[in-house]
Amino acid sequence: MGRSKRSLTNPLPREASAGSSAGLSHQRSVSTVTERPPQLPEIDLEPLDFAVLREKRASVATNPDTNNYGLDMFDVRLSYNAARRSLIRDKDDMPDFSGLGEDDGIPAVPDLPADLRTLHSSKMKEVLGMDPGEETEVERDGSYTPDSGDLKQQADEAEPEYIHGWKLWAVMTAITLACFLYLLDVSILVTAIPKITSDFHSLTDIGWYGATYNLASAALQPLSGKFYTYFHAKWTFLAFFLVFELGNLLCGIATSSTMIIIGRTVAGAGASGLTNGSFAIVTACAPMEKRPQLMGILIGVCQMGLVAGPLIGGALTEFTSWRWCFYINLPVGAITIVAFLVTNIPDKRKYVQSPGKLTLKKMDMLGFLLFAPAAVMILLALEFGGNRYAWSSPTIIGLFVGGAVEVVLFLLWERRAGMTAMIPLPIIGKRQVWTACVASMFMFSTMLGAGYYLPVYFQTVRGMSPLHSGISMLPAIVTQLVVTVVCGGMVQRVGYYLPFMVASAIIIAIANGLLSTWTPHTHTLTWAGFQVLLGIGRGMAFQMPVIAIQAHTPPALASVATATMVLFQTFFGSVFLAIVNTLFNTKLKQELDSRLPEIGADKIINAGAADIGSVVPADKIAQVLESYSLGVNEVFYAIAAICVCMFIFSWGTGWTDIRKKPDQKKGDV
Numbered sequence: 001m002g003r004s005k006r007s008l009t010n011p012l013p014r015e016a017s018a019g020s021s022a023g024l025s026h027q028r029s030v031s032t033v034t035e036r037p038p039q040l041p042e043i044d045l046e047p048l049d050f051a052v053l054r055e056k057r058a059s060v061a062t063n064p065d066t067n068n069y070g071l072d073m074f075d076v077r078l079s080y081n082a083a084r085r086s087l088i089r090d091k092d093d094m095p096d097f098s099g100l101g102e103d104d105g106i107p108a109v110p111d112l113p114a115d116l117r118t119l120h121s122s123k124m125k126e127v128l129g130m131d132p133g134e135e136t137e138v139e140r141d142g143s144y145t146p147d148s149g150d151l152k153q154q155a156d157e158a159e160p161e162y163i164h165g166w167k168l169w170a171v172m173t174a175i176t177l178a179c180f181l182y183l184l185d186v187s188i189l190v191t192a193i194p195k196i197t198s199d200f201h202s203l204t205d206i207g208w209y210g211a212t213y214n215l216a217s218a219a220l221q222p223l224s225g226k227f228y229t230y231f232h233a234k235w236t237f238l239a240f241f242l243v244f245e246l247g248n249l250l251c252g253i254a255t256s257s258t259m260i261i262i263g264r265t266v267a268g269a270g271a272s273g274l275t276n277g278s279f280a281i282v283t284a285c286a287p288m289e290k291r292p293q294l295m296g297i298l299i300g301v302c303q304m305g306l307v308a309g310p311l312i313g314g315a316l317t318e319f320t321s322w323r324w325c326f327y328i329n330l331p332v333g334a335i336t337i338v339a340f341l342v343t344n345i346p347d348k349r350k351y352v353q354s355p356g357k358l359t360l361k362k363m364d365m366l367g368f369l370l371f372a373p374a375a376v377m378i379l380l381a382l383e384f385g386g387n388r389y390a391w392s393s394p395t396i397i398g399l400f401v402g403g404a405v406e407v408v409l410f411l412l413w414e415r416r417a418g419m420t421a422m423i424p425l426p427i428i429g430k431r432q433v434w435t436a437c438v439a440s441m442f443m444f445s446t447m448l449g450a451g452y453y454l455p456v457y458f459q460t461v462r463g464m465s466p467l468h469s470g471i472s473m474l475p476a477i478v479t480q481l482v483v484t485v486v487c488g489g490m491v492q493r494v495g496y497y498l499p500f501m502v503a504s505a506i507i508i509a510i511a512n513g514l515l516s517t518w519t520p521h522t523h524t525l526t527w528a529g530f531q532v533l534l535g536i537g538r539g540m541a542f543q544m545p546v547i548a549i550q551a552h553t554p555p556a557l558a559s560v561a562t563a564t565m566v567l568f569q570t571f572f573g574s575v576f577l578a579i580v581n582t583l584f585n586t587k588l589k590q591e592l593d594s595r596l597p598e599i600g601a602d603k604i605i606n607a608g609a610a611d612i613g614s615v616v617p618a619d620k621i622a623q624v625l626e627s628y629s630l631g632v633n634e635v636f637y638a639i640a641a642i643c644v645c646m647f648i649f650s651w652g653t654g655w656t657d658i659r660k661k662p663d664q665k666k667g668d669v
Helices: 014-020 050-061 068-084 122-127 137-141 148-158 165-190 193-200 203-230 233-252 257-271 274-285 288-319 329-341 365-384 394-420 431-461 466-472 474-494 498-515 524-541 544-551 555-595 601-607 609-614 618-653
Strands: none
Touching: 165 193, 165 203, 165 233, 165 257, 165 274, 165 288, 165 329, 193 203, 193 257, 203 233, 203 257, 203 274, 203 365, 203 555, 233 257, 233 274, 233 329, 274 288, 274 544, 274 555, 288 431, 288 466, 288 474, 288 544, 365 394, 365 555, 431 466, 431 498, 431 524, 431 544, 431 555, 431 618, 466 474, 474 498, 474 524, 498 524, 498 544, 498 618, 524 544, 544 555, 544 618, 555 601, 555 618, 601 609, 609 618
16 A cells, blocks of 8 residues: 555665675675675575565675675575566565665666566566566566676576486486387287286276376376476486386286276376476486487387387287286386486476475465366266267266366466466467467377377278287388487577478378378388378477477476476377267268168177178178278378368477577576
8 A cells, every 4th residue: 555665776774784784895886796706595485575685685794705796686686586486466565676776885787677577477467467478578588687797697507517428318218218118008908908808807997998097197297297397307207107117017916907997097197297207307408409309319219109019019918918018117117217316317496395395386286176177077078978978978068068167267277376377377378388289289199190090001901910010000100210310400400490390290291191092902112101201290390399398488387388288289189089080980880881781880890800701791891991991091181181280380389599598597496
């Protein structure tokens, strides 16, 4: 009401300030300081407590080892950082920057913005009536720069110590193996499920083996980003990985179908933090210009887990036991754990010192409690819609409506929570970030759609075994791996990721258009060549959205932004699979009913690919295979269509040269 703004330059009463500053020369200019002042201790102010600030200022003033420069810059940095962290609760409590100068006997800071709009803070934007997505001068310029001396000090302190040589490749091996196992776990059960359901007489539980894994992973995805924000990436990643391993151990020793479902849920919870954790670790270990190639290697090798899953699962089930589909994670996972323990992952972000300091508000547990039910309801509707229940059934409609209501409540809460939200909307709302997330989800869906329906073509239409089918998909996978690494190196040289994203969308669209021409009699060189083109398109840009997000996100929030991107991929991937599954089944039934009305589509489909001959005469089987081929072609049409969306949104990710050293420094957590 009647309160006046407190001055940033002199929060002490003038007489107290003079007394505590005795013996210090306040007239010394900042530019005359030749030695960098000692690093000052951090203090935690929630909210900004000027009494504590006065005590700290007095302590600094009486310290003979701290010169006047350190005293003044401490006040500036402390108040500015507090404002950035949205700790100022009231407009009247804002520090007054306009009085900063030599009128209080304090050296002027020439480059300090006088306008409060330059403060990088969602709370400041709210108080000043700014739109959350509106860029401030700080955001446009990249950093707050008080003066050249202080800028040099902050740069020295913020300069990360990256690792090289065998240490870097040990870490890369560890995270690549972990993510490989994560994707392997998604597809390895495809060939093992028949044996599992036979042993436990649990045919009705088939849907839950995959659903619980995806539900747990998606529900915990945003929260995992908060863990990487507040805890060290190395130990957080290991914690998630150990939970993932525990889930697979439970599945391996399962004595009932229920125990497998529980184990899959635990494994999915652990898997929720592996992908974005890998990106966080690469960020900590390598500079921006080297990340495209490293992430290309990471993503390219991990993608092979999706293809290797049916191969490994089929071989283990046939020659050993289905339990080894889960046990295989344990010895391979041990390599990951050892590689982590023998290396140190540098990370200069400031973390909480103990769990006791990690408040519920910082983790946004209310946001999690709103988001998790929404994720579960929507994914359950997508999992069972058109399968166990009709899309028009009250169960599916109720799940969608309940999920939509929860999503609305979640978004309203996240908007209120601001920068402390589980998904901070001011960050995700930046054009370069949200368009990268959207482009990434379309890219991921192209891979997911092809990954599910290429085996349908090879195994059903061409009559291949699961092993032979996996081998037939290698042209796309191997090409993608090679091109991913090559394009990562090219981005490292040219500095721009946007051309690769745009070209990728065009090439993937063309490749899927060519795949839609496949028939039961397509020549081997033809289907292999089209897959090579598909691999080129996917390899050019799969890691680029991650690079775009990191180039436009404060380092302290990069983990949360990356987790949001993975969430986009998971959710839309599930939606897209439901869409193409409907397209495939609709086209298949139409073709079978028109070609073989005397038998009926349902009877043929229920017989399964292996037993078509038991319900269809030998002279009619070719028509069944043609129907399946046309159904798969519908999927390729849909993939080509979403490539148009990927092309459009890719342009919003920004024309940014990642070779330039960003001015933005790592912020406090």
